[in-house]
Amino acid sequence: MKTSTFVTGLVLALTPLGAHAEDFPLLGTWQLQTYAREAPDGQRTEPFGPTPDGYINYSSDGRMYAILMRSDRAKPTSGAAATEAEAARLHNTMVAYGGTYEIVKDGEVIHHVDISWNEGLTDTDQVRYYVLKDDVLTITTPEMGGAPYVLVWKKVK
Secondary structure, eight states, rough: OOOHHHHHHHHHHGGGGGOOOGGGTOOOOEEEEHHHHHHHOOOOOOOOOOEEEEEEEOTTEEEEEEEOOOTTTOOOOTTTTOHHHHHHHHHTTEEEEEEEEEEEETTEEEEEEEEEESSTTTTTTEEEEEEEEEEEEEEEEOOOOOOEEEEEEOOOO
C-alpha cells in the first residue's frame, strides 16, 4: 500500500497543472502521420510531402518537443558536413522546437517555445487545438496566412 501511494503521489506531482494522469491523455510520444494545410476553399497542400516524418512528446515534467520533416530529404554529398546550399535545403524541410506546455482547457494546449530551429519562434506562445480519439491525436494550428495546418499523430507504444 505504501508503494502504491508513493507512485500515485509521484505521478500526480509530475503531471502538468496538477491533473490526474488518467485525465491527461497527451502524455507520451506521438509519431507524425500527416501534415497538411487545409484552405477554406478545400485545397489541401502537404508542405513535407505525403509521408512526413516526425515526433511530438509531452512529458510529465511539463516539457514538450516537436520535430517534423520531409521523409525524402537528401543526405549531404560529403557525409555529415553539409555545404551551405545543402544545409539551407535541409533547414527548409524541417520544423523543430521545444519548451514547456500548458493545457488551458480541454482541446487547447499552448506550447511556450524556448528553443527552436527558427529563432522567430523562440520565446513565443504557440496555441494548438487538439482532438484525441483512441491512439490518434489531431493537432490544428490557428489560421496562418489564411488557413490552418492539421497534423495527425499516432501514439508510440
